[in-house]
Amino acid sequence: MxxxxxxxxxxxxxxxxxxxxxxxxxxxxxxxxxxxxxxxxxxxxxxxxxxxxxxxxxxxxxxxxxxxxxxxxxxxxxxxxxxxxxxxxxxxxxxxxxxxxxxxxxxxxxxxxxxxxxxxxxxxxxxxxxxxxxxxxxxxxxxxxxxxxxxxxxxxxxxxxxxxxxxxxxxxxxxxxxxxxxxxxxxxxxxxxxxxxxxxxxxxxxxxxxxxxxxxxxxxxxxxxxxxxxxxxxxxxxxxxxxxxxxxxxxxxxxxxxxxxxxxxxxxxxxxxxxxxxxxxxxxxxxxxxxxxxxxxxxxxxxxxxxxxxxxETESSVVPPVAPVTELRRHGHLEIREAGFRYPGAEEPVLRNIGLVAKPGETTAVIGSTGSGKSTLLGLVPRLFDATDGEVLVNGVDVRTVDPKTLAKVV
CATH class of the missing domain: 1.20.1560.10 (ABC transporter type 1, transmembrane domain)
Structure with missing residues (x-):
């Protein structure tokens, strides 16, 4: 080495x-x-x-x-x-x-x-x-x-x-x-x-x-x-x-x-x-x-x-998109469709079938006890994690297809 x-x-x-x-x-x-x-x-x-x-x-x-x-x-x-x-x-x-x-x-x-x-x-x-x-x-x-x-x-x-x-x-x-x-x-x-x-x-x-x-x-x-x-x-x-x-x-x-x-x-x-x-x-x-x-x-x-x-030599589990979207037309719109997330090796998923819509000008609160997955759900938006099930859309576009720099500016 x-x-x-x-x-x-x-x-x-x-x-x-x-x-x-x-x-x-x-x-x-x-x-x-x-x-x-x-x-x-x-x-x-x-x-x-x-x-x-x-x-x-x-x-x-x-x-x-x-x-x-x-x-x-x-x-x-x-x-x-x-x-x-x-x-x-x-x-x-x-x-x-x-x-x-x-x-x-x-x-x-x-x-x-x-x-x-x-x-x-x-x-x-x-x-x-x-x-x-x-x-x-x-x-x-x-x-x-x-x-x-x-x-x-x-x-x-x-x-x-x-x-x-x-x-x-x-x-x-x-x-x-x-x-x-x-x-x-x-x-x-x-x-x-x-x-x-x-x-x-x-x-x-x-x-x-x-x-x-x-x-x-x-x-x-x-x-x-x-x-x-x-x-x-x-x-x-x-x-x-x-x-x-x-x-x-x-x-x-x-x-x-x-x-x-x-x-x-x-x-x-x-x-x-x-x-x-x-x-x-x-x-x-x-x-x-x-x-x-x-x-x-x-x-x-x-x-x-x-x-x-x-x-x-460690590759990130969040893979950059092959043809990234570099421009988002709508602003401030977040939608989560049937999203789920399971940590590697975990017996049960942390998130399952999560649906959420947050429109521009609205205040959306995610309430839950410690360990219920609030931070994990929030991490799906800037792609700190990638959802193992479902989709996360920012301004109508799946975050997995958005250029990382463009996504960082939006979220």
């Missing part, structure tokens, strides 16, 4: 994405070249005492660093703009789809859930896209490039990488597998908090009139505590990931220094090469950490994308 959603709404932004990928590639290549220049300065400049060599290669390093900064700024700029455009487009699409829903679809999802899906869920997908453009694009380039450059410096010492990368991958995979169900549960409980809060704000006067303040406080406290518990669970897993990664990093650095010292002592490696190798090791580990940070966001973004896609 996540890949399909991103592919659909990022398709109009191919050029900015291609440009930011190119900028990320250039700045990553510059970052990979800097340790090699540093090693040359140490081996051919510092060790030999050649000040001219140090100054010339130092100036080259400064120039490459400046180019890296410029490329990085450009990549972040285009990445932020593209991610913001993605969020805008997805929010607009969800909003337009919800506007086309009948009361049946709104009741199916629930207004609090639709609010969460339009705001928080879209924000999670947008943040994932932003992190992908600013971090994840450069991570594989840096990882592969760092391994290649490390192999070019010293092949035997590169054996340390064979143990570091798989261990990191296994640790990250195990933690991410536990995060996914927790993130799904978090979004559901966030819906619950929104629902309880919305009910309390809407019914504030009734709550005070019947002195139900304490009961409503307990309801919100329970929903808030459940959301907090899930958030703490995900936070504990996220907090566990960084110590695990840093432990592997520190142990691998110790191993590189230990074996590298023996290589230098035996004459198989120079001091500058060991310094560059450590730099490449840190770049490889940093790329893995960036990927780790992305993997932490992916489970929640996947859950949010599924919820967003569920809304986008």
């Amino acid at each position: 996540l890949i399909r959603l991103l592919r659909t709404y990022l398709r109009p932004y191919k050029k900015p994405i291609a440009l930011l990928v190119a900028l990320q590639f250039l700045q990553t290549c510059a970052s990979l070249y800097l340790p090699t220049l540093n090693a040359d300065i140490i081996d051919d400049g510092v060790v030999k005492g050649d000040s001219g060599y140090i100054l010339s290669y130092g100036a080259l390093m400064i120039g490459i660093s400046l180019a890296q900064v410029v490329c990085n700024i450009g990549a972040v700029f285009y990445g932020a703009r593209t991610a913001a455009a993605l969020g805008r487009d997805v929010r607009g699409a969800v909003f337009d789809r919800v506007q086309s829903f009948s009361a049946r679809e709104v009741g199916h999802f629930g207004a609090p859930s639709l609010i969460t899906r339009t705001t928080n869920d879209v924000q999670q997908v947008q943040m994932l896209a932003l992190m992908t453009f600013t971090l994840m694009v450069s991570a594989p380039i840096m990882c592969v490039g760092g391994i290649v450059m490390a192999l070019g410096l010293d092949v035997p010492l590169s054996g340390v990488l064979l143990g570091v990368v798989p261990v990191l991958a296994i640790c990250v995979t195990l933690i991410v597998r536990k995060l996914r169900p927790l993130f799904r549960q978090m979004q559901v409980r966030l819906d619950t908090v929104n629902r309880v809060l919305r009910e309390q704000i809407t019914g504030n006067r009734v709550i005070r009139a019947f002195v139900r303040d304490e009961y409503e406080q307990q309801r919100f406290r329970k929903a808030n505590t459940e959301l907090t518990d899930v958030a703490l669970g995900t936070g504990n897993l996220l907090a566990l990931m960084f110590p695990v990664v840093m432990t592997v990093v520190n142990l691998s650095s110790i191993a590189v220094v230990w074996f590298g010292a023996h290589r230098i002592d035996s004459g198989g490696m120079q001091i500058g090469d060991l310094t560059a190798f450590l730099a490449y090791l840190m770049q490889i580990v940093m790329s893995v950490m960036m990927a780790t940070f992305m993997f932490m966001m992916v489970p929640r973004a996947e859950v949010c994308a599924e919820r967003i896609q569920e809304v986008l």
Whole structure:
């Protein structure tokens, strides 16, 4: 779902994405070249005492660093703009789809859930896209490039990488597998908090009139505590990931220094090469950490994308007319002929054989007890629902054949 959603709404932004990928590639290549220049300065400049060599290669390093900064700024700029455009487009699409829903679809999802899906869920997908453009694009380039450059410096010492990368991958995979169900549960409980809060704000006067303040406080406290518990669970897993990664990093650095010292002592490696190798090791580990940070966001973004896609793929039960009527000659005339309505799955219809005529200038009252179907009957006129039996006519025309905009102006 996540890949399909991103592919659909990022398709109009191919050029900015291609440009930011190119900028990320250039700045990553510059970052990979800097340790090699540093090693040359140490081996051919510092060790030999050649000040001219140090100054010339130092100036080259400064120039490459400046180019890296410029490329990085450009990549972040285009990445932020593209991610913001993605969020805008997805929010607009969800909003337009919800506007086309009948009361049946709104009741199916629930207004609090639709609010969460339009705001928080879209924000999670947008943040994932932003992190992908600013971090994840450069991570594989840096990882592969760092391994290649490390192999070019010293092949035997590169054996340390064979143990570091798989261990990191296994640790990250195990933690991410536990995060996914927790993130799904978090979004559901966030819906619950929104629902309880919305009910309390809407019914504030009734709550005070019947002195139900304490009961409503307990309801919100329970929903808030459940959301907090899930958030703490995900936070504990996220907090566990960084110590695990840093432990592997520190142990691998110790191993590189230990074996590298023996290589230098035996004459198989120079001091500058060991310094560059450590730099490449840190770049490889940093790329893995960036990927780790992305993997932490992916489970929640996947859950949010599924919820967003569920809304986008839901068709309204109120189908627009094929050949809509865009002009109504008569005004203020409402007629309901033998109308009936049954909710999906209900044993009995809410409305049965309803007949009503309301002429211009008349006042018509619909009286009945709570739950007798007054709101449902009223909802048939603006097509919040469609009658399952009979007809509803406005100005002599069946509302199912009237253009929705024209009907909205009349009713």
